[in-house]
Amino acid sequence: MKLVIKYLKPFGLSLLIGFCIKVSGTLAELALPYILSHMLDVVVPEHAPTGDLTLVFVWGGVMILCAVAALVLNIIANRMAARVAKNAAQKVRHDLFAKTMRLSPRQTDRIGIPELETRLTSDTYNIHHFLGMIQRIGVRAPILLIGGIAVSYFLDWRLATVMVCLLPFIGLSVFYISRRGVPLYAASQKAGDDMVRVVREDIGGIRVIKALSKKEYERARFDTVNRALVKSEKKASLTMALTNPLITILLNAGLVAVVLVGAFLVNDNLSQSGKIIAFIQYFTLISNAMIVINRIFIMSTKCIASANRIETVMNAPFELEPEDGGLPLPTSDHIVFENVSFSYNGEQNDLENISFSLPRGGTLGIIGATGSGKSTLLRLLLRNYDPQKGKIYINGKNVRGMRHEELCAMFGTAMQNDFVYADTVRENICFGREVSEQDLALALRVAQAEEFVSAFPEGVEHELTSKGTNVSGGQRQRLLIARALAGKPEILILDDASSALDYKTDAALRRDLRMHFAETTTVVVAQRVSSVMHADLILVLDEGKIIGKGNHEQLLETCSVYREIRDSQMGGALLE
């Protein structure tokens, strides 16, 4: 809730004015039944003998004025509320997005991308919706309730007491039913998820199901979840269905009580019948207000949950800020790893004691099974994470001491299934950087993307779809490599970035890289031996440790795992 208050604060004045307007509008509405009873009880009987209609018209006119005033004032207040809600929500969303973009990979992993998505989309939507609603009905309902009670006491305190005695019953029953009903809805939501899970599973396994003729089995499995869903939905609906009839009965019982008590009061000359009519209306207004207030409570629990989720992101500390990098390393090598150890969870090491150095313009190849730590090593070099032990130097400078922008500017990275988004080819390659036409053309050519890109009628202005589904896997990889090259990076990082390329293209890529990017230091992570065999230095990783280090020929002699991988992969390389 702190979040909501914080973002509403700048609009305090606006809120206050809106509040006053809203209160006046609501009070104008509350005046109507009062005037009605005044006319029927006082004005009409007094002037009936003379037949003078002047006052009737005056008061009738006042009622119409009140109705118009309520209309105009409420519209003005609602519009002010909409503006405040819009401005506050827009700011919340901007701040949240900006913060999300700055989260460190560790933070992103901990929260999870789908959760971040929910926070940016439905949670901010909930906040926006809530901000609007609370200023409108959130103000109106309590005023109707309090104002209604106050006016009715003013009108006739005895009848008002009858009414006030009944209100807690209505309030309590609404509260009680929704307290029971809301968890039931949550349960039926879960039953719905179970149903969807079975459907998803079966669609995914349709071939297996058909192959094994398990149609009837799956139908029975679905029937179980279907029945469970029906049962829990029924329970929830039946509980909530109690609300309306119960409230209607209580409300009307209250009306009858007002009439009954009113009869005694009028008989004893303590009240007038016109007041009874006014009361019936106040009673309706006030009970409706109570129902609305209950709804606001349900809504605000939802909003508070959303606000809390957003807050955890907003309050996350900034990580990976530049720190004291210590003394520079006197070296001419471009990249140096010095006894680097790293663990994602802080328990077992994902990388252990990694040391190597790579001269400027050299090529480093990293190979090993999935989970051996290849990509982790790159992530440390890019300072997506900080190692627990050891130091990483670029140009002799500790990466921990560099500014984020300075570090990023050195790299061009392409990962295997990297990010392609719905925009033009040009945008996907330039990626928000200033890239000259020549650099763009060169990047495309070296990445072996020139041919297919120029085959598009719009060339580089060709619109890609989200995730790049309108180009093939190999084309997508080439665009990613072009993106990495377009910034003319000091260090080029290819993480399994050419796995979908056929042999000839892969070879052409390597040839052109050597020709045009000879100065560039390159780090290649690959599954297949053929992609790294020409590197100056190859690291063979296994369970986070270096078990082989050297060039292709050396490794064939010294490293049995390297030999094994080569032997088992020769077939694989044929096919993908």
Place this chain on the structure above:
Amino acid sequence: MSNQNKPQKTPMTPTQRRRTLLRLCKYMFRYPGLVLLAFALMMSANVLALAGPKLSGLAIDEIVGPGQVNFERVFLFCALMIAFYVMSGLMSYLLSIVMVNLSQRITYTMRKEVFDHLTDLPVGFFDMHQTGEIVSRLSYDIDTLNASLSNDVLAICANSITVVGSMIMMLTISPVLILVFVITVPISLIFTKYKSTHIRPLFRKRSAKLGELNGFAEEMLSGQKTIRTYGKEKVITDRFDLRNEDACSAYYKADYHGSVIGPTVNFVSNLSIALITLLGSIFYMFSLGGTVQNPLFIIGLGDVGSFVQYARKFAGPINEFANIFSELQSALSAAERVFGVIDQAPEPADKKDAVVLDAKGRVTLDKVEFGYVQGKQILHGLSVKVEPGQTVAIVGPTGAGKTTIINLLMRFYDIDAGEITFDGIPITDATRDSLRKSFTMVLQDTWLFGGSIRDNIAYGREDATDEEVVDAAKAAKIHHFIMSLPQGYATQLSDGGVNLSKGQRQLITIARAMLSRAPMLILDEATSNVDSRTEHQIQDAMLALMKGKTCFVIAHRLSTVQHADNILVVKDGNIIESGTHEQLLEMGGFYASLYGAQFVN
């Protein structure tokens, strides 16, 4: 996600709408008793409720003034009021019970029908439609229908009764006061029209803009790490801001114009009361003063009171009708989509005289032609002969059509021309069940379902004994792992089996295949997703599985390819070469060049 991203309504023609509505009604009339009961309850509940204000008016009329109250009559009317309201309340709760039962029965039946039909559909349907799309038919669309059936249909009936009933009651109280509605009803109608032409489009635009924003946010989040790596957080945030501004403005615009709705609805109701009070007071005054003699104009205090209550009742539904109809509209679109699935053609039935295949493993493909889409041929006259116990390796670049051959062998798709035979029996002359049961399949994307490990292994043979299951697991080298789990074979696999590693999942599917006695095997070798140790285990298990079977292998490993009896090299949907490893190398064609390419730079 909330509703803002749901599929857009597609406009339907009136005939379509009528047909869909009729079909929907048929579901309701499967339970004629319930429908009748619901209708009766709804009528009585609403009619009973309508009596209330009239009774209160009658009671107030008996409260004439000090010492003049006719308590006997007041008590009578009050007792009647209570009785009527309580009865009405009870009836409407009974009605809810009936409606919940009715709508839940209908949704149960619908979901069952859709799902059962899904299991009858050819595999092609699932290849063409996204999972999310199919799931939303079964969940979101049927839920929409459910809500509409139980709320909207009822609301329309109930509101109609209220409108007509209030009108009648008001007429009996004072036909003259009805004149008030000559002013307020047109205001309501004009406003409703304004709402649907001016305000609703703004809300549609608001949803669309919000959808765009959410789409952008989701997309950029998926690339968050890349954006960070390139240091482009600010650039992307600026782009987000543009869309945020758009979405918030659209929201504001809709709100700005939409904020008229609530106050206007209240205004119409307030205006009615003001006018009724004004007019009522005048006639009341005349009645008191005895100026009017015509009974049409004579009005009591209680009359004004009940009239005001009916006027409030009357105003509500008129404003609601438009909302209900638009909801009904989207329910009909949902129904249309659900029926769309039910109307999909199922896999054609087996031939009448189809034989139960008892395959030995001799397979021939003769000049097979096939394309997923007409005019886009994938296989052009493919011919292969396989003897029992032979291994056929299918190799080639991704997307070359390797899985197509398997789709055809399993008859997930029917061939366009040529012939596939098993032991001389044409594929179309065998029952699908027996054909598919002659194969065992191990696919690269392992499929496990939410159930126990035992159930997953025994999936292909429910009659398998515990011993057989354990033996299969042992053969697949997964037994030890399973026993290391606290619940052993009874361990429940959660959502999609995510608590197992990829290698372990693969081994369980191999164990499943081990249980099968099918003479033929289809194998899609997995490669890169497992570490080298597991890979060895899987390879061993697969070799054991292949023993004595006719095998079709989408091959990735040199060892498989080298030892295959026949290698099919597939490229662009054609088998461009075939033969053994040695023969192919000797031929010096595509296979040989690929094989050689990895040794040269």
